Structures are given as C-alpha cells and as structure tokens.
Amino acid sequence: MVGDYLKMGNIRVLFLSLLFVSCHLQRKGDVLISNTNIIDIETGKVFKGDVLVKDSVILTISKPNTISFHDLQFIDGTDHYLIPGLWDMHVHIQDSTYLSMFLDYGVTGVRDMGGCVNIPTDGCESVCPEILNRWKVAMEEDLMNGPTLFIAGTQLSGTGWPTSLPVATREEVTNAFRQNLQDQVDFIKVYEEIPWESYQEIARLAKQHHLDFVGHVSEPFLLSDILDLGQKSIEHIREPLVYSFTDDPAELEDFMVADGYTEDDRQFVQPWIEDANNVIESFKKNQAWFTPTMAVQYARLRFQDTQWIAHPERKRMPASVNEGMNQHLMRMKNSRDYEGDLLWWQALTKLVKRFSNENIGLLAGSDAACEGGIPGYSLHEELILMVEEARLSPLGALQTAIINPCTYFGLKYNGKIQDGYCADLVLLKENPLENIRNIHSIKAVFKKGKVVRFAQENSSN
Ligand SMILES: [Zn+2]
Numbered sequence: 001m002v003g004d005y006l007k008m009g010n011i012r013v014l015f016l017s018l019l020f021v022s023c024h025l026q027r028k029g030d031v032l033i034s035n036t037n038i039i040d041i042e043t044g045k046v047f048k049g050d051v052l053v054k055d056s057v058i059l060t061i062s063k064p065n066t067i068s069f070h071d072l073q074f075i076d077g078t079d080h081y082l083i084p085g086l087w088d089m090h091v092h093i094q095d096s097t098y099l100s101m102f103l104d105y106g107v108t109g110v111r112d113m114g115g116c117v118n119i120p121t122d123g124c125e126s127v128c129p130e131i132l133n134r135w136k137v138a139m140e141e142d143l144m145n146g147p148t149l150f151i152a153g154t155q156l157s158g159t160g161w162p163t164s165l166p167v168a169t170r171e172e173v174t175n176a177f178r179q180n181l182q183d184q185v186d187f188i189k190v191y192e193e194i195p196w197e198s199y200q201e202i203a204r205l206a207k208q209h210h211l212d213f214v215g216h217v218s219e220p221f222l223l224s225d226i227l228d229l230g231q232k233s234i235e236h237i238r239e240p241l242v243y244s245f246t247d248d249p250a251e252l253e254d255f256m257v258a259d260g261y262t263e264d265d266r267q268f269v270q271p272w273i274e275d276a277n278n279v280i281e282s283f284k285k286n287q288a289w290f291t292p293t294m295a296v297q298y299a300r301l302r303f304q305d306t307q308w309i310a311h312p313e314r315k316r317m318p319a320s321v322n323e324g325m326n327q328h329l330m331r332m333k334n335s336r337d338y339e340g341d342l343l344w345w346q347a348l349t350k351l352v353k354r355f356s357n358e359n360i361g362l363l364a365g366s367d368a369a370c371e372g373g374i375p376g377y378s379l380h381e382e383l384i385l386m387v388e389e390a391r392l393s394p395l396g397a398l399q400t401a402i403i404n405p406c407t408y409f410g411l412k413y414n415g416k417i418q419d420g421y422c423a424d425l426v427l428l429k430e431n432p433l434e435n436i437r438n439i440h441s442i443k444a445v446f447k448k449g450k451v452v453r454f455a456q457e458n459s460s461n
Helices: 008-025 097-104 130-140 171-181 195-210 223-229 237-247 250-256 263-285 296-303 312-316 317-334 338-357 376-386 394-401 403-409 436-440
Strands: 031-039 046-056 059-064 073-076 083-086 088-090 108-110 146-151 188-190 214-215 233-235 289-291 423-426 442-447 451-452
Touching: 008 376, 031 423, 073 451, 088 097, 088 376, 088 394, 088 403, 097 108, 097 312, 097 442, 097 451, 108 442, 130 146, 171 195, 188 195, 195 214, 195 223, 195 394, 223 233, 223 263, 237 263, 237 338, 250 338, 250 376, 263 338, 296 317, 296 338, 296 376, 376 394, 376 436, 394 403
Parallel strands: 031 073, 031 083, 088 108, 108 146, 188 214, 214 233, 233 289
Antiparallel strands: 031 046, 046 059, 083 423, 423 442, 442 451
C-alpha cells in the first residue's frame, strides 16, 4: 500500500517541515483531497487515503484522515474515487474553447493529430501548429488552462489535399520535414496515398530527427510492412487492417458475404487477408499502437440519435464545426450502405477485443471534433464503447486513456497516483470500475495541481 511505507514519526517531521514551507512561501494551489478511494489503474486495486498536492505534483499519500492543514484548499473525497487524468490520443483542435472542454471532462492530455487551417472548418483538421504552439506556451506559463498538448502539425499526404504537405517525391519529403521541424511539431503524421519510396524516406528521416511517425495506412500496402518500417501508431480501421478482426475463416467468409463482396473484390483484398495474422505479430514485434477511434466510426450509425445530435455542449463549439456534423449526418442518412457501415462497426468491435486479448497496445482517441465528436465528452463515449461494444473491462478501457498514453509518450511521472507524480487528477462521485458510465460523474478535475473544474453538490452529472 502506498501509505504504508511512511512511518508515523517521519510523517510528523515531514508535516512540520511542510507547514513551515507552506506558511513561509504562501504557495498557492496546494490541495488536500482527503479520505478518498484511490484507484491504481495498473492493477485495478482501490485503497483509501489522503492525497496532498503541492505545486503541480502529488507530494504525498497517507492513510485516510491523517493530514490536517489550515492553509490548503480542502476537498472532501469521502465516498469518491480518484483517478489520474485522462488522455484523448486523437483530436483535432480548431478553437481555444476545446481546451476548457477537455478539462471539464477530465481530459488533461491530448495528442493533436494535425492539419493546418487558420479558421474553423468542418472539425476534421486542426488549426495550424503556430497557433497550437502559442497556446502551449501560454499554458506552460499558466496564462491559459488546457490539457498537455502533443502536436502533429501539418500532415504528410499523397492525396493532394490543399492543407497537407505533398510527399510524392524524395525532395517533397525533405521539404515536408523541413516545414514540420520549423513548426516545432512533436511527431509526424502520415495520411494516405503515399508512394512506397516516400514512405521509406519518411521512416528514415523520422529516425534521423528522433521523431515518431504515426497515422493512417496507405493502400495498397500491407500493414505488416508499414509496421516494420516503424510507424508507431495506426489510426482508424481501414482495409489493410479490417481483416484481422478474426482468425476464423468461416467468420471472415460471413463478413464478406454479408458485405456483398464480388469475385473481383475478393481478389483485390486477398493480399490483406493473407497478411491479417502477420499484422497481429507485427504490432507485437514492433511494439506499435492502435487507436481504433470507435467514437467517430460509431458516428456513422448515429444520424437518428437526437440526444447526441442536440447535445448542449455543441453550443460551445464553432458554428462551422456543427455545420460539418450536420452535413456528415445527412450523408450518412442518404447513404445506401448503412448495412455495410454496420458490418464494419461490428468488425471494429471484434478487432478491438482481439487486440486487447493479444495484449496489443490500444490508445483511446475520439477524433473529436470530426464528424460530430465533442471535445472531452467523446473521449468518455470512446471508453463506454470499448466496454459496452468491444467487451473490454472498465479497467482495460481506462488503461487505454491513462497508462497507455503515458507509456506511449515515455512520460515517467504521469498516469499514476503516487508520490512525486504529476497532479493531473480526476475525482469521481462513483466508481468507474463498477460501471464505465461513472466516468461522467465528475466532481473535480485537477490540472498540474490546480482545481480547474469543481461541480457543486446540487449540479447534475
Ligand atoms: Zn483524425
């Protein structure tokens, strides 16, 4: 137990010296969360304790009701549950309001998956890296509240999309890297239709510059080859990946029959079918990650979900993003391929379950605010879909949003509630291990030790 190693004598000395420090330095933002249920997201164990936060870190954890201070912000955690802050590993930030929306839902870290637009559009691309970097600095200097940000900057793409960087030739790859390095990105995002020679060059330059490259998969390549090149994470479900949802040939046959595959279709996808089991091994061998973005895939089936469409949080989002959602829903409504979307959705749920069983690293990512995603709220939905549709345990789902992102980024002092760890925390009224929907029951959110959201008693979940 975390509290056990602190002997009483040491605690008294430590407390006296802390009192001295806090009285004399008058530091603001020191918080005591007392008598709360602390969840260890690695093991699922729950233990009671007092959590003392000083500046931006967890200073100490002790047995319940053993810390009493006058100069601290006191939060009664009795019957509440404390977890480390959540991460959304696939977002596109188009407006500064997203930053506070993330925090309101306990999302204290995000991986922005890039783009470069100067004004909000349909929600599927991010604002340019210059703006995101400006916000990053403001947050570091405590002038702005928001989640920890890792950014992709402008995407590398073979599609000719106007706000992406072209990578058809070796020279274009060199230029794209130069641009991204100038923009001080944290990693490289690849999109689709990238020629194989360019892919190889991207892998080489990424290694040379000590940057990860992540993103979509370019057809017609085999996913196992792309993973062997070193792509660190794969986003969304696409053709080179979907056939890995099962290792049962009969189940695969049912899928293809139900989706109306012709002989030509079967021939076209045959290389990916043959690669399907290699994909599983390649993910493991290369320690690559998969971000299933279930929430955005599920949005294809939601054109009649009035509660979701009229969610009150949409009022906080730019009008163009809401309009983008309406157009997306209209397209889905008019689509004759609802059955196909449903089949792919079912395949995705099985794929997520299979990857989880195979211990392949999963990352929770919502793709908000693309196609109707709501910053913060959609990450909760991603976790709920992982449990209720893909049949992960609540603990397994929470790990994809807490432990796995910290491992992915190599963050040594995030993702756990322990002495010396970063005080990005979420206090819940109900236990999320009993029901993942309790992730909605937020009482308080702490970013670097500062209370950034506090729900009053009579407010709803
Ligand atoms: Zn995206």
